[in-house]
Each structure stands twice: as structure tokens, then as C-alpha cells.
Amino acid sequence: MERDVHAVTGAFGYSGQHLARLLLERGARVRSLTGHPDRPDPFGGRVEVRRLAFDDPAALRASLAGVQVLHNTYWVRFAHGGVDHALAVERSRRLFAAAAEAGVERVVHVSITNPSPGSPLPYFRGKAQVEEALRRSGLSHAILRPAVFFGGRDVLINNVAWLLRRLPVFGVAPGSYGLQPIHVDDMARLAAEQGERREDVTLDAVGPEAIEFRELVRMVKRAVGARALLFPAPPWLLLAASALLRPVVGDVALTADEIAGLRAGLLVSKGPPTGTTRFSEWLAANAGRLGREWASELQRHFR
16 A cells, blocks of 8 residues: 555644645645544545544554554643543554554654653643653654644634733733743644654754743733733632633633643753744734634634
8 A cells, every 4th residue: 555645633623734734735645633523624625534533443543544654733731521631641652553553654743842751740741651652662753842832823822812802910920931932834844844754853843932921921912902911920810710711711721730831941942943933023913813712722622
């Protein structure tokens, strides 16, 4: 069987859609592996669709038949509906095992900056466990570690703008900490490039600007013309506000892991930037559209 298919977990989702579009532009055959095969197709039938059957090894292996490169974006931001980080790790192991059995030549896997198997944070600990499972699989692989995305309807920055446009006050946890965002199209380019290679590599996927978080919020506030008052807020208060906001937006705005990881400096890279788009320049050009609609994690992954 000729192997010329690039499979993308969640090719109709956020980062997966940007990657699938780039792969199509480059002439690749693209297949989406998804837990939601009935979702609207933004590509007009140009992308094959297969169910991401974690609980059926034979079906999972069959969904990878003919695949040359597997681009894996699967993960869960928070536990919900019986799916937690431990289950996401196990599902990732099953996916890699099926890829090896199906003869996939290369896996390009999306992780996170600064994962650690000893982390007290389930998100970062789980990401490290998935990386180790991929290394042990024997598959040729590239591990890409983004800090946070921007561009399109990303979750963090878009929703910060949504809140700033609508609330009179906006709390920021005290401390000096930052993040190093990468444009989603830069991430797609990096993933596509790594799909063409065969040496094992781990790369931080970060843009050229590392920005102190409070300053980033100020930048977004100025760009969208918001009047919200910024004030220092302890983490417990931010989590309480997130709980109050949940019935309004139908989503989880913030988790304890995210606050702790951000304050610990885990979303800044120690290596050179791999993206080229500057957040400050992108923000100036796109402020008018930013935060007009809430980007829902629950809608994207659980409904």
C-alpha cells in the first residue's frame, strides 16, 4: 500500500485545522482522526474522516492504514465527563502503539513547554508521560512544545480579550511571570516541516516575544479599547470568578493547573524562538476581531 497520507488528530479543530489547510496547500492527502466524525467539514470533503476509536485497537489501527505521517494534537485541557489527564495519557499510548503496528513512518506530536514527569500539575506531568511513551514506541518522531497559541479563535488570548471587552474589572494573579506565544500558522509550518524529516527531535514551539503576563493583558486591553480595571487577585479569587462565569459562557475559563503553570514560568522557553510572527504586530493588525466571540473548550472537545 502506498503511504502518502498525513493523518491529523482533530483536523477540523483549532490548531489541527490550520495544519490540515497547510498540508492540503502543499499537495498532501489529509485524513482527520476524530472523536466527532459528524462535525461540519470546513474543507468541503477534501479531508478524509476516520473515527478516533481509542477503545477498539483494530479500528484504531485500521484508521491509520496508509498513513505516512501522524500529526498528533490529541489532549485534554482539563478533566471533564470521565476523561482526565491519566486517561488521555493512556489513550495516547494506544494511539502510538496502533501507529507502530500500522507502519506509520513519522509522528509529529504536540506537547507543552517544560513538561516534567515529577510535576505536581497533572497537565504538565501527563504531557511528559506522553512524550516518554512516544520515545519508547520506536517511532521516528518530532515533539513540538508550544507555550500558548495566538491567531484565529485561540482559547487564552481571545478569551482574555472577550472578558476585557465585557467586564469592569480583570484580575491578574500577583507575581512576575510571562508566556511566549506562537502564532498557530507558525506552529502549522513547523509541524509540516518536521513531518518531512526522520530524525528524532524535541523543539520548543515559541514565538520571538516573551511577554510578562500583566503586560500582555495591558496590551490586549489597549488594543481592543477596553476600560476594565486591572487588579492583583489571589488564585482562589480567580478560580471563584471562573466558576461564576461558567454558566454564562458554558465553559471552563481557567483551571488551577493553568494558574500554577503560568506563575511558575512554565510557558516561557529557554531555547531560541521557532516561530517568526510577533505577537505585538499581530495584535495591532487583528484587535478589531479579537474577543468578539468566546472560544469554548467544552464546545470544541466534549460536545
